[in-house]
Structures are given as C-alpha cells and as structure tokens.
Amino acid sequence: MSQNAAHTKSESNNVKPASVKERADLALNNDFLRKAVRFTTERLRDGKQKAANDHGHWEEWRERGRQIRLHTIAHLDYYLNLFADNARANGTHIHFAATGEEAVKIALEIAQRKQAASVVKSKSMVTEELHLNTALESIDVETIETDLGEYIIQLAGETPSHIIIPAIHKNRYQIAELLSKEAGEELLPETTILAGFVRRKLREKFLEADIGMTGCNFAIAETGSMVLFENEGNARMVTTLPKTQITLMGMERIIPSWSDLEVMATLLPRSATGQKLTVYMSGISGPRRKDDGDGPEEQHIIILDNGRSEQLGDPEFQELLNCIRCGACLNACPVYRHIGGHAYGGTYSGPIGAVLTPALNKNVDQWDDIAGASSLCGACYEACPVKIPLHDMLIYLRRRKVERGYGDKVEGLGMKGFGAIMAKSQRFSNVMKVGRIGQKLLVRDGGIPSKLGPLKGWNNYRIAPKLADESFRESWKGLQEELDKNSREMDPVIQKRMEDLLAKRKLEELEGGAGHD
Amino acid sequence: MTEETHIKWLERMEQDSRTKQQAFMNDIARRLKRPRTTEAPTHPYRGAPDYWQEFQWSSVERIDQFTANFQSAGGHVFRMADMDEAKAFIVNKANEMLARYILRQNVSELASLRLEEELADTRVSVWNTNLQEAWKARAAEADIGIVIADYAVAYTGSITVLSSADKGRSVSLLPTALIAIIPLERLKTRLGEVLIDFDEAGQSGLPAGIHFISGPSRSADIENDLTIGVHGPGIVFALLVG
Numbered sequence: 141m142s143q144n145a146a147h148t149k150s151e152s153n154n155v156k157p158a159s160v161k162e163r164a165d166l167a168l169n170n171d172f173l174r175k176a177v178r179f180t181t182e183r184l185r186d187g188k189q190k191a192a193n194d195h196g197h198w199e200e201w202r203e204r205g206r207q208i209r210l211h212t213i214a215h216l217d218y219y220l221n222l223f224a225d226n227a228r229a230n231g232t233h234i235h236f237a238a239t240g241e242e243a244v245k246i247a248l249e250i251a252q253r254k255q256a257a258s259v260v261k262s263k264s265m266v267t268e269e270l271h272l273n274t275a276l277e278s279i280d281v282e283t284i285e286t287d288l289g290e291y292i293i294q295l296a297g298e299t300p301s302h303i304i305i306p307a308i309h310k311n312r313y314q315i316a317e318l319l320s321k322e323a324g325e326e327l328l329p330e331t332t333i334l335a336g337f338v339r340r341k342l343r344e345k346f347l348e349a350d351i352g353m354t355g356c357n358f359a360i361a362e363t364g365s366m367v368l369f370e371n372e373g374n375a376r377m378v379t380t381l382p383k384t385q386i387t388l389m390g391m392e393r394i395i396p397s398w399s400d401l402e403v404m405a406t407l408l409p410r411s412a413t414g415q416k417l418t419v420y421m422s423g424i425s426g427p428r429r430k431d432d433g434d435g436p437e438e439q440h441i442i443i444l445d446n447g448r449s450e451q452l453g454d455p456e457f458q459e460l461l462n463c464i465r466c467g468a469c470l471n472a473c474p475v476y477r478h479i480g481g482h483a484y485g486g487t488y489s490g491p492i493g494a495v496l497t498p499a500l501n502k503n504v505d506q507w508d509d510i511a512g513a514s515s516l517c518g519a520c521y522e523a524c525p526v527k528i529p530l531h532d533m534l535i536y537l538r539r540r541k542v543e544r545g546y547g548d549k550v551e552g553l554g555m556k557g558f559g560a561i562m563a564k565s566q567r568f569s570n571v572m573k574v575g576r577i578g579q580k581l582l583v584r585d586g587g588i589p590s591k592l593g594p595l596k597g598w599n600n601y602r603i604a605p606k607l608a609d610e611s612f613r614e615s616w617k618g619l620q621e622e623l624d625k626n627s628r629e630m631d632p633v634i635q636k637r638m639e640d641l642l643a644k645r646k647l648e649e650l651e652g653g654a655g656h657d
Numbered sequence: 658m659t660e661e662t663h664i665k666w667l668e669r670m671e672q673d674s675r676t677k678q679q680a681f682m683n684d685i686a687r688r689l690k691r692p693r694t695t696e697a698p699t700h701p702y703r704g705a706p707d708y709w710q711e712f713q714w715s716s717v718e719r720i721d722q723f724t725a726n727f728q729s730a731g732g733h734v735f736r737m738a739d740m741d742e743a744k745a746f747i748v749n750k751a752n753e754m755l756a757r758y759i760l761r762q763n764v765s766e767l768a769s770l771r772l773e774e775e776l777a778d779t780r781v782s783v784w785n786t787n788l789q790e791a792w793k794a795r796a797a798e799a800d801i802g803i804v805i806a807d808y809a810v811a812y813t814g815s816i817t818v819l820s821s822a823d824k825g826r827s828v829s830l831l832p833t834a835l836i837a838i839i840p841l842e843r844l845k846t847r848l849g850e851v852l853i854d855f856d857e858a859g860q861s862g863l864p865a866g867i868h869f870i871s872g873p874s875r876s877a878d879i880e881n882d883l884t885i886g887v888h889g890p891g892i893v894f895a896l897l898v899g
Contacts, residue, residue, distance in 0.1 A: 183881060200706050200708075211702060216689075218694040218698060230863075235677075288884075315879055331880070335879065346888075363860045376889065380826045402852050406705070416871070417814075421871075432820060432821065433825045435826060453688040
C-alpha cells in the first residue's frame, strides 16, 4: 500500500501545473471542490465568530495572545534554550536541525537504529514540509497517517488542501472507493461505516507500529513539555502505544509556561473549529516514567529551523513566527474560498501560506505568483487570533519581488509604454485615433468579444467595450457650449459662493498650500 | 546492533545536539541584533488577561456549565450524591451494554467500589497490577475504561487525567466507552486554575502524560459530517460525585 501511495504521489507531482493561476484554473473547474471549500470554510468561519462572541472580550484575548507570542519570539534564544534543557531533564532526546535535510536524516537514523518496520503519524504540517513520508518509504518503512482526513488523502496519493480539514476536497463516494480498495470489500458511502472501518484498520496499526510520530502545537519552555491539540485521539495513540516517539517541531513553537497555554488554548480551538477546547489536549513531558505501564520508552524531539530564523530581526516578517497554525485566515480569505488549498502549491495554503512559503523557501522568484493570490482585503488579519498583519506582508513580498528583478516583465513594459503615451496629451490622442481604426476588425455589436492574445484573460468571462467614437476630451467643446446655455440663470447666491471659493483656492495656491497637483 | 551501541549512539547524538544548540541560540541572538539572553526576561503578559483571572462560578454554576458544555460536545453527565450511587450506575451500564471486559485505574477509590463482586460475567482488570500482562492489549479489548479525574474544568467541559504507574494513559483512550468519576471538589471554573498547578510543580514534578478530555473522540473529516468514536472512546460518561 505504501509503495502504491508513493508511486501515485510522484505521478501527481509530475503533472502539477506550474503557477497558482494554472492550479487555480483546475480548482475552479472542479465544481465539488469549490462548493465543499466554500461550505467548510463558511462553517468554520461562522463557528469561530460565534465562539469568539460567546467567549467575550475577544480583542483583549487576541492582544494577549499576540503579546505572549511577541515576547517569546523576542527572547527566543532564552526560551528555546530553556525548553531544550528541561526536555532533556525529562529524559527526552533533543535534536537540532538547521535544514529540512538534517531533520529528515535524524528521523531516518532513529528509524534505522530502531529497525522500524512501520511509523504511525498524527497530523503534522512540519513533516509535510519535509516530505518525511516519502523519505521513510524510501528506506522501506511503512508510514501511516492516522488522522482520518490525512489517511484518506494518503490513500489517494495527495496532499492536504486545508490545514484543519485536509480532505476537504473529497466527497464520501470518492472516500468510499478509496477505503473499499483498502478493505478488499465494498464499503457503503456512509460516514459511520467508513469511519468504523478506519477505526478498526488503524487500531491494528497503532498497536503494532514501532514508532509514533507527531508534530507539536506548543512547547512549554519552563517544564520541557510538548502540547498537542486534536479531536480524534490519534495523537494520543501515537504518543502512548509505540515504543519510540519522534516529534518534529518548528523552533518557534515555544511558549514560556502552562499559564500562557490557557491563552493559546482559548484562541486556537475557537479560531480553528469554533470549539471551546479540542476533545483532547495533551501535555507530554518526556518518555514513560520507570514504573509506568504505557507511553514511549524513548522519546525524541527534533527542533527544526528550515528558514524560520531568517524572519528573526526582519521588521516586516518577524511576526510570521507568531502563527499558531489555526487556519482562521484560510476560512476568512475570499481567494482561498474560491480556489482551495492545492492551488497554492506549497505545504501551507491560504494567506499564511502565501507569505510563509516564500519566506521559508527564500526563493521569491519561484513562488512569485503566490503573493498575487490575495485581494489585500485584510480579512486574514481580522481573523488572526494573534493579529499577524498578513495583508501588509503580502505587499512587502510583492515589493521585494519587484526589487529583486522578478517583477512581471510584460507588466513592466506595459507600464513603461503607458507612461510614455500618457506623458503628452497629443501622443495619447494620436494613439486613440489609431486604436479606433484598428479595433474595427474586432468590434461586434458594439463590443469586442475576441479572445485573441492579451484579450483572453478579460474576455473569457465578459466582453470588452470598444473605444468610444469620440473621447470625452474631444466632445468637451460641444458639452461646454451646452452647459453655458443652461447655466446662465444660476442662482446669484450660489454663484457668489462659488466665486468666493474659487478666489480662496487661488489665494491658497499662491501661498504655496497643498493643492490637488 | 546491541543495546550498548544504541546508548553510545544516543550519547554521540546528544553531544552533537548540545553543540548545535549553542549555534542555534547564538544565531538567534545575532539575527535579533543583541547579545544572548541568559537571564529570565520579564514577562509582563504571562497567562490570561487580568479580568479573567478573577472570574469564578459558584459550585452550582460550575456543575450546570460543565454539564451543558460536556453534553454539547456529545458526552453524558450524571450527578451522584456519593460513590455508592456511582457504583450502581457503573454496574447498570455494564449490564445494559453487555460489557465483557472492563479496565480500571489502580486507585483506592475505584477499588472500594468492588465492581468485580457485582459483575460476575464481566472480567474487571486493574491497570498494571501484573507485570507479565500485555496491558495495552487489555486496554484495546476493553468495552469500558474507568478512571477518576484529577481535575475537571466547567468552562470548557473538560476532564483531566494525569498518568502514573497506576493510572495508564491507555485506560482513558483505548476502551470503546469511558466512565470518568469526578469528585466535585476537583471541578474548577477555568482552565487556568488547573494549569497553574503544572507551573508550580515545575519540570521535575510533572507526570509523563497530562490529558484533557472534552467529550467523545470525533471527526468531521468526511464531508463535514460529524463522526463519533473515530479513534478514542465514542461514549463518555462523566459522573459528578459529591
């Protein structure tokens, strides 16, 4: 099964369209996806709104969350160091990985040392970021995603399309087909039957797996504990049953104390799903104690940089490290709601992905069109429980892209030409005259329906207007005469007031006040 | 590969890790354009907002709110005057659900219920009492797991269980149904009232596993359709006793 999954995955990677635009075209053509994404995101967004309102003082909590994150990141060397020391005191094996490759190497080495045949995983965006499943399968370690949604998309050989609901794009008939293949018998497309099969199937996997692998929502510096939020119980399974536990965490996941966890536990579930708390919130402090009857005998935490520290000291992007991965910005984003997660092309989608992906990859050119996939409406900032100004960051990204010479060449050329034409009114009027003659070939019923060349983007869904037979400027002479005729009997009071205003403005201009020009 | 070499390997990895740790911290300080922070910085925003820290419900409100929250998450809540009532409830449920295997924590409050005497047809096991036993397998086959909550939180509708040799994490996780007894004096208003104890216990005072449980295991991953009991217990009874 695992090899099958790996095979399909590489196939789907091969045919992946190159740009957000192309990937979004695919998404927009997929009717189910669009409806599912809209339904789910609206449900989550409304749930969040209700949970925030019910809780009350939401702005105060957001501000508190932001302050805790800002404080921790501003003193990250102190808190991360403290976390590592305390986790070691708990008996955890701590590893530091500067790059994704280093983290993968450490994880594989542990798996080989343990002669592991299988790894059960709970949801972890970091392992998606590292493509760790593919790496484990390359050394013949079966890797099983155990979050229901993640399991489904693993069987399909796909990647998550939403940070909270990864299989948002699959309907139950597609899911029944995937699971039936796995079961070797026909399963009815009913949620309880499908979930029941997964429970039985994965229960065996949990019990026989050599390694449990998790991500980390928060790491508590003062006690060296890691905290996981989840609803299914699979994260508890993978941290309780296998003999070895490996956790991958981004270096910025730290909070100082358990008291600070109350703020995060208030913000995260409400922002993610509208819940007061996820069904399970687990704090794990080291491997099992000597006399414990369960829990891992050996626990490893791999602390990953992989581009994160690049944001430190950068006034425009440092706050990116405050993110608590709730997905609220995805649900709030009008662009995400239309194109879905796969269109973003990276591990992280939505507004956070649009900023985080290029920030972590440091290759602005490759991810250039992601920053364009936003309307800059600021809904992401409003939704963010720790107030990350994502819409500002998207503008910074676009600016940096242009500064580094990765701007759109055609757009740049167009703007230059536009500048040249607009600089002189005679030049503009000559161009318009030529245009009016040239367009005759294309005009049908007073509009231009052609999809030739540059017209395609606009005319796919609408018809461009033709150029007016006479421009406003050209018709001004006649208009003015008409106006003069009509306005002769102006109320003398109004006329006086307007003349006064005109005189006043002239006076201001003479004094050098800031006028319109 | 012998045990010896694995330990050696772990030691080598730890040396590497300690070296890298210093490099990581120095790099962070360099990027933040200041010297390393080695003393605890003042943290003026620690914990929840001030107004919240003073928020308290009466005992009656705590019971009502816990009940409402736990039920809306799909759990079941019953109020009991004493442990005898709790015992009667458990015996009834076990019979009603035709439970064949029950697994309980090894704590005196549960031992004094003497469930095995009432449930002749049910095998009642006690966590970690026999070192030869495959306890995870016993937990996985159990129809009902029984625990005493270490804390409960009214505002979020949560039960807290702490792990120990006598209180396996599997007991509240693997059985099909979970029954949690909550002595009323352990029911707090806010999450913060529980969490502060872990700060006070400090690194050396914590158990390996601290688990907050707020209802039955659930998922909405298939077409947003709520499914109960995906991996953890699908039925959860909270018995408020006192």
